[in-house]
Amino acid sequence: MRKIILAAAAAGAALTLSACSEGADEAVDSSMADAEANADAGMEAVDSAADSAMAAVDSAADSGMAAVDSAATAVESAAE
Template sequence: MRKIALFAAASAAALTLAACSEATEDLAEATADEAVADAETNMEAIEAETDEAIADVTAEADEAAAEVEAAAENETTAEAAAD
């Protein structure tokens, strides 16, 4: 009788650990999925900021080039930018 009770208790403990491990695995998978989603969101934000910075630098470079051309050609910045 003791062996049966001991076996039943050991079996119950094993099932409890298995269920706990499965729950832990599910939580780990959910955490990994959330981390991937966060990384994607961050990459999209970085891409948007980079595109904006590139547009700003391009505009400033075009303006500087027009100023240099205007000075070299003895014309207004608007005329140089139009060329």
């Protein structure tokens, strides 16, 4: 009788550990999916910031070139 009770308790404990293990696997899978999504979102944010910075640099370069052209035209006009 004791052996049957002990075997039943051991089987219950094994099932509990198995269920916990499956829960842990699911938690790890979920955490990995979240980490991957966060990494993707971070890369998209970096790409977007880089694109915005490049657009700002291009705009500043264009403005600078326009100012240089305007100054050159003014110098030429003054020299005539």
